[in-house]
Amino acid sequence: MTDRTVLSKLLRALPKAELHLHIEGTLEPELIFQLAQRNGIALSYPSVEALRAAYAFTDLQSFLDVYYAGASVLIHAQDFEDMAYAYFERAAADGIVHAELFFDPQTHTERGVAMVTVIEGLTRAGARAQQELGISSALILCFLRHLSEDAAFETLEQALPYRQHFIGVGLDSSERGHPPEKFARVFARCRELGLHLVAHAGEEGPPAYIETALDLLKVERIDHGVRCTDSPALVQRLAREQIPLTVCPLSNVKLCVFPQMSEHNLPALLAAGLKVTLNSDDPAYFGGYLLRNYEACFEAFPQWGRAEAIQLARNSLEASFAAPEQKAGWLQHLEAVAAGA
Numbered sequence: 416m417t418d419r420t421v422l423s424k425l426l427r428a429l430p431k432a433e434l435h436l437h438i439e440g441t442l443e444p445e446l447i448f449q450l451a452q453r454n455g456i457a458l459s460y461p462s463v464e465a466l467r468a469a470y471a472f473t474d475l476q477s478f479l480d481v482y483y484a485g486a487s488v489l490i491h492a493q494d495f496e497d498m499a500y501a502y503f504e505r506a507a508a509d510g511i512v513h514a515e516l517f518f519d520p521q522t523h524t525e526r527g528v529a530m531v532t533v534i535e536g537l538t539r540a541g542a543r544a545q546q547e548l549g550i551s552s553a554l555i556l557c558f559l560r561h562l563s564e565d566a567a568f569e570t571l572e573q574a575l576p577y578r579q580h581f582i583g584v585g586l587d588s589s590e591r592g593h594p595p596e597k598f599a600r601v602f603a604r605c606r607e608l609g610l611h612l613v614a615h616a617g618e619e620g621p622p623a624y625i626e627t628a629l630d631l632l633k634v635e636r637i638d639h640g641v642r643c644t645d646s647p648a649l650v651q652r653l654a655r656e657q658i659p660l661t662v663c664p665l666s667n668v669k670l671c672v673f674p675q676m677s678e679h680n681l682p683a684l685l686a687a688g689l690k691v692t693l694n695s696d697d698p699a700y701f702g703g704y705l706l707r708n709y710e711a712c713f714e715a716f717p718q719w720g721r722a723e724a725i726q727l728a729r730n731s732l733e734a735s736f737a738a739p740e741q742k743a744g745w746l747q748h749l750e751a752v753a754a755g756a
């Protein structure tokens with residue numbers, strides 16, 4: 416076997432957590448068409464091929480327009496369950512042992528789909544995935560930052576009857592012009608409720624958004640965060656405080672955050688001692704699930720090898736919100752794979 420084949424096998428075998436995954440971003444074009452037909456919804460694309468051809472994005476907003484249109488086929492709890500279970504099957508095949516799924520309730524409640532429908536479908540998929548695939552998972556409710564803080568409060572209220580079904584909240588959608596501080600009060604409330612806190616920051620937005628997400632929202636992880644390298648002082652802080660960054664390499668290239676993978680700043684982030692994790696973001700739209708993200712990086716960064724593979728997988732398990740005993744078990748498995756590989 417060549418070194419690359421050995422590495423490829425190791426990447427799959429290492430137990431990994433996925434911490435930045437929008438479940439609506441796992442809707443494959445085939446499933447979009449299937450659900451549209453099942454629910455009697457007319458799509459503005461004539462075929463699966465035509466829809467896929469529209470996945471040529473120039474920035475975050477050009478993607479979000481297509482992503483929200485795709486999510487419009489989700490109506491019933493069964494639709495959410497089918498979508499999420501399809502993701503879990505792919506995740507299991509990639510060697511994922513734990514997945515923390517973002518979901519965007521406002522994308523659905525704004526269309527008249529009830530909060531209970533969304534949460535029920537996703538929760539059923541998670542329970543089946545645990546039972547049938549042995550994958551552990553949790554839900555993180557994301558507020559859409561292009562909407563108001565009042566709308567976020569209203570969404571939180573609607574979700575509180577199902578508090579036991581989600582572990583935290585996040586912040587996603589259009590970043591530029593919607594700084595974290597816009598949501599300071601609703602995050603403070605979520606903190607009082609004992610929810611975990613994360614936020615997208617520094618994907619397209621400036622390093623200052625990463626700082627305010629940490630200082631004003633008090634988030635525990637930064638989603639993306641790649642623009643931190645515009646501020647050497649911030650990089651030092653992230654390294655010192657070991658703040659996990661959930662980086663999404665294929666997403667960053669597809670949304671033109673970096674012109675190509677070989678120019679991604681991931682090697683610099685890892686070399687600076689940051690707690691970097693690899694994730695797939697919206698894999699149905701960005702050209703690959705988690706393992707493909709790992710492989711694309713190892714193809715593009717020739718200086719990365721076994722040590723980096725093990726470090727990245729270990730980081731993902733450590734940065735998860737799973738219980739300490741559960742983490743300890745996965746880490747033990749990781750060390751065994753690392754020693755035997």
Ligand code: HPA
Nearest residue numbers: 437587588589615696697
């Ligand atoms: O990458 C993303 N960034 C912001 N919002 C999102 N919603 C889905 N994916 C993304």
Ligand SMILES: [Zn+2]
Nearest residue numbers: 437587615696
């Ligand atoms: Zn994201």
